[in-house]
Amino acid sequence: MADLVKKATRESYGEALAELGDKYENLYVLDADLAGATKTGIFKKKFPDRHIDCGIAEANMMGIAAGLSTTGKIPFASSFAMFAAGRAYEIVRNSIGYPHLNVKIGATHAGISVGEDGASHQCNEDIALMRTIPGMTVINPADDVEARAAVEAAILHDGPVYIRFGRLAVPIFHDKDTYKFEIGKGEQLTDGTDVTVIATGLMVYEAIKAAEELKKDGISARVINIHTIKPLDKELVVKAAKETGLIVTAEEHSVIGGLGSAVCDAVCDECPVKVVKIGVNDVFGHSGPAADLLKEFGLCSENIVATVKKALAEK
Amino acid sequence: MDELLKKQLQITACKVRMGIIEGVYNAKSGHPGGSLSIADTLTYLYFAKMNVYPDNPKLPERDRFVLSKGHTAPALYSVLANRGFFPVEELKTLRHIGARLQGHPDMKHIPGVDMSTGSLGQGISAACGMALSAKLSSYTYKVYAILGDGEIEEGQVWEAAMFAAHNKLDNLVAVVDNNGLQIDGKISDVCSPYPITDKFAAFGWHVITMDAHDFDSIEKAFNEAETVVNQPVVIVQTSTKGKGVSFMENQVSWHGTAPNTEQYEQAMSELKAQLAELEAN
Numbered sequence: 057m058a059d060l061v062k063k064a065t066r067e068s069y070g071e072a073l074a075e076l077g078d079k080y081e082n083l084y085v086l087d088a089d090l091a092g093a094t095k096t097g098i099f100k101k102k103f104p105d106r107h108i109d110c111g112i113a114e115a116n117m118m119g120i121a122a123g124l125s126t127t128g129k130i131p132f133a134s135s136f137a138m139f140a141a142g143r144a145y146e147i148v149r150n151s152i153g154y155p156h157l158n159v160k161i162g163a164t165h166a167g168i169s170v171g172e173d174g175a176s177h178q179c180n181e182d183i184a185l186m187r188t189i190p191g192m193t194v195i196n197p198a199d200d201v202e203a204r205a206a207v208e209a210a211i212l213h214d215g216p217v218y219i220r221f222g223r224l225a226v227p228i229f230h231d232k233d234t235y236k237f238e239i240g241k242g243e244q245l246t247d248g249t250d251v252t253v254i255a256t257g258l259m260v261y262e263a264i265k266a267a268e269e270l271k272k273d274g275i276s277a278r279v280i281n282i283h284t285i286k287p288l289d290k291e292l293v294v295k296a297a298k299e300t301g302l303i304v305t306a307e308e309h310s311v312i313g314g315l316g317s318a319v320c321d322a323v324c325d326e327c328p329v330k331v332v333k334i335g336v337n338d339v340f341g342h343s344g345p346a347a348d349l350l351k352e353f354g355l356c357s358e359n360i361v362a363t364v365k366k367a368l369a370e371k
Numbered sequence: 372m373d374e375l376l377k378k379q380l381q382i383t384a385c386k387v388r389m390g391i392i393e394g395v396y397n398a399k400s401g402h403p404g405g406s407l408s409i410a411d412t413l414t415y416l417y418f419a420k421m422n423v424y425p426d427n428p429k430l431p432e433r434d435r436f437v438l439s440k441g442h443t444a445p446a447l448y449s450v451l452a453n454r455g456f457f458p459v460e461e462l463k464t465l466r467h468i469g470a471r472l473q474g475h476p477d478m479k480h481i482p483g484v485d486m487s488t489g490s491l492g493q494g495i496s497a498a499c500g501m502a503l504s505a506k507l508s509s510y511t512y513k514v515y516a517i518l519g520d521g522e523i524e525e526g527q528v529w530e531a532a533m534f535a536a537h538n539k540l541d542n543l544v545a546v547v548d549n550n551g552l553q554i555d556g557k558i559s560d561v562c563s564p565y566p567i568t569d570k571f572a573a574f575g576w577h578v579i580t581m582d583a584h585d586f587d588s589i590e591k592a593f594n595e596a597e598t599v600v601n602q603p604v605v606i607v608q609t610s611t612k613g614k615g616v617s618f619m620e621n622q623v624s625w626h627g628t629a630p631n632t633e634q635y636e637q638a639m640s641e642l643k644a645q646l647a648e649l650e651a652n
Contacts, residue, residue, distance in 0.1 A: 084507070108503070111537075116496045116530035123500015126478075126486065127431070127510070131500075147493055147527070155478050155487040 060227035066164040068203035069221045070095025073132060073162075075204075077103045080211055086121055086133045088114045093223075094134040094164045114139040118147040118159075125157040130211055133159060137166035137220060141182035152216050153189040160210045161186075161218045166196075167308035168336060168353055169224040169258065171346035178341040184313025186218040187286040193217040193239060194286040196307075196315075198260035201230035202283055205237030213239055222308075224346045226258045242289035244296075248278030251364050252296035252303050256282045256315045259306040259334070259355060266360035277364060285315055290322045297327040302371055304332045304364050308355050311335035332367045334359060372590045376419065378649065380586050383453060384414040385646045388615045389639060390449030390462045396635040398466035401474070404625040406446035408550040408583065408610040409517055413450040415589045416515055425455035428482045434512050435501045437486040439494025440519035440548065441475040442627070447484070448472050456483035492525025494518070495545060499535050502543035502603075517546045521553030523564045529574065535603040536575030543603045544596045547571075548583065550612035552623045567607050577602040583610035616641055 077083050077099060089112045091097040100107035110117035114135050121131040133140065140163040141148070152159045163182060170178045186194045193213060197203035203221060210217040217239075245260070246267050255263035260281045267277040278300055280292060297303060303323065305316035316333030323329055336353055350356055354363075387410045395401035417423060421434040438447045445465060452459040457471075464470035471480045475489025485501070488494040498516035505512055518528065535543055547567055555561045564570070568578045577599045581592035589608075596604040612626070613619030616638040630638055 105507070110534060111530075113527075113530035113534065115492075115527045116499070116534055119493055119496020119527070119531065120500040120503065120534065123486070123497035123502075124504045125500075126435075126497070127501060127504040127508075129504055129507075146490060147496070150487070150490040151493045151497055 060229055062225035062227050063200040064223055064225045065197050065200065065203040065221040066095045066223055068200040069162055069164065069207060070098035072204040072207040073099040074102045076208055076211060077106065080130065082129050083211065084108065084124060084129050084131045086110055086117050086131055088112055088117050088135045088139065090135055094162065096134045096162070114144040115147045118144045119151050121159045122151040122157050125159045131159055132162045134162040134164065136177060137163035137179035137182040138177055141185045141218065142179060145185050149189050153192055156191045156215055158214055159216050161216070162221065163218060164221040165223045166220040167222060167257070168341040168349050168355065169222055169308060169346040171223070171349060172343050174343035175340040180310040180336040180341070181313070182220060183285055183309050183315065184317070187313070187318065191215055192286065193284065195239065195284050196220040196257040197283055198257055198281055199226055199230055200228045201232045201235050202237060205235065206283065209237055209239050220257065222258055224258065227261050229261055229264065237283070240284045240287045240289060242292040243281040243283070244292065245279040245281055246277065248276040249300055250276045250302070251368060252278040252280060252300045253306060253360060253364065254280045254282055254293065254296070254303055254315065254319055255306040256285060257308050259308055262355070262357040263306055263360055265357035266364065269357065269361045270364060275364065275368065282315055285318050288318050288322055293319055293322045294326045297323045297329045301329050302367055303329060304334060304360065304367060306334040306360055309335050311337055330367065330371070332363055334363055372587050377586045380414055380418060382646065382649050383418055384411045385615070385642055385649060386453055387414050387446065387449045389642045390452060390459060391445040392616065392630065392635060392638045392642065394445045394448060394462040394465035394472070395629045397463040399629050400466060401445050401629055402442045402627045403445065403629070404552070404612040404619060404622070405440060405519060405548065405550065406443040407614045407616060407619065408612045409443055409446050409548050410614065411584050411586065412517065412546060412589060412608060413446055415586060415593070417450045417454045419590070420593055421515065422512070423454065423483070425483070428456060432512060435485045435498070435514045437494040437498040437514070437516040438476055438488055439498065439516050440491065440522050441488030441494060444474065444476050447476060448481070451483040491519070491522040492527035495528055495531040498543060498545070499531050499540060502535070502540040503538055505542050506538065506540065514543045515546070516543070517548055519553070520547055520549040520551065520558050520564060520567065521561070523547060523567065524562055532571065532574040532576065539601045540603045541600050544593070544606065545603065546606045546608055548610050549607055550610045552612045552621070552626065554626050556623055571605045575602065577604045579604060579606045581606055581608050583608035584614055615645065
């Protein structure tokens with residue numbers, strides 16, 4: 057594959073907010089002393105009066121966002137996934153989710169690709185936590201183009217939205233001129249008949265690479281990008297289950313409660329097929345360069361290829 | 372305070388207390404003690420202070436109220452019903468299946484409720500968000516919130532306290548209902564939040580104290596609050612948990628217990644006697 061330009065989706069997040077700030081005057085951005093890292097500093101520079109730094113107090117920040125939203129403002133509460141979804145979970149559930157307020161949560165530094173900061177900051181549980189909240193939309197963009205589109209879609213969506221962004225630069229494989237993003241609609245990237253690889257976030261590009269490898273061995277893999285984990289595009293998932301009879305999910309998240317679990321929930325209802333989950337296997341991460349960690353934890357195209365082959369052999 | 376207004380407020384507060392007992396009795400559960408301790412303050416806010424519009428509860432110009440100590444919803448519901456947001460008769464449906472009156476305030480379904488609360492420590496943050504929004508957009512509404520004295524043991528309250536002072540939210544008035552009791556006993560025994568006034572002062576708030584069951588004191592405190600600029604205001608009110616029902620007063624056991632039929636009748640007869648006396652004089 058040709059070398060693609062890489063960019064971290066957290067940067068896409070900050071740039072998209074700054075860009076959309078002109079168009080949406082009721083857009084406000086909140087941060088908890090991490091504006092530099094979440095990249096909302098880009099928005100702050102352009103719209104200082106619409107950026108609110110809440111200090112190192114994520115629980116209060118979520119409540120502030122809730123209060124702002126009751127008056128018609130659209131707040132993006134930003135922090136690392138660990139603190140936005142983890143520390144502030146109960147505030148997100150009770151002060152935002154329960155009253156179904158129009159608050160957007162921009163959670164950066166999700167997953168193991170946080171790298172050197174280690175397990176305390178590598179949040180592999182946020183999707184699981186957020187998708188249990190009734191009415192919460194959960195989005196995990198795969199690249200820059202999708203991340204920017206997701207930010208605007210979240211603004212236009214009435215209700216709470218959790219968007220997950222990464223620290224690591226990842227290849228931009230979508231075409232910004234033609235890509236159409238719709239909340240709740242998966243994207244089928246390749247056709248295939250032997251197996252379906254359903255991926256989310258930075259694992260989508262790994263799935264595309266894996267499908268190309270598998271093709272060389274005569275294996276026809278369908279690749280589906282699920283950017284919206286909730287509400288899940290059940291129709292697309294069930295169709296894939298029916299047509300390929302085998303699903304491998306791939307996510308930079310715990311195998312408990314994330315994309316893999318959501319896919320299992322969907323297929324066990326309507327078309328129970330074998331689902332093999334690739335993700336973080338109920339362990340904590342540790343410090344190290346992101347690229348090395350992704351390989352070590354099997355979050356790479358090589359592991360997708362191996363997993364697919366093994367599952368097909370057992371089919 | 373004007374004597375006629377005071378009398379009207381005392382009468383209304385008595386009716387609000389009757390609504391609290393009615394609700395909790397019919398629910399067979401709920402929190403009467405802390406509801407009764409804030410009945411006078413809520414009555415003052417909704418009948419003498421806040422700009423509210425029962426026929427148009429979500430009017431953007433309205434003043435906001437957040438019951439951060441959300442478990443005392445029976446008091447909020449009773450004051451809203453008595454103010455005309457919904458029928459007083461509906462108070463009997465508190466906590467029933469299919470009812471709007473949820474165990475804790477639910478802004479999605481109950482007219483006049485500005486924020487869903489119940490999990491302690493969270494309402495004050497939302498109130499700060501509402502006050503900040505007014506500052507950002509030059510709206511003139513005010514935001515009032517009531518917190519429990521036990522509630523301020525929650526760390527989030529102090530995150531909010533820091534935020535409110537930092538952002539100079541002088542359009543925010545928080546009331547701490549200092550009735551001295553929480554579920555496990557006296558707040559001074561459980562995990563003392565005292566000295567409450569000094570803590571808020573240290574966090575940069577303008578601190579006022581008042582007697583929660585004296586409308587002269589209540590009016591004086593809220594009037595002083597209006598004169599404060601560049602600082603959020605906290606009114607620490609000394610109150611009696613269970614106020615107005617003799618056997619509930621200062622009894623921690625009435626924090627979250629509903630009266631049985633006999634107790635209900637005694638409570639209502641006491642309140643009816645208080646009402647009759649107020650109306651006679």
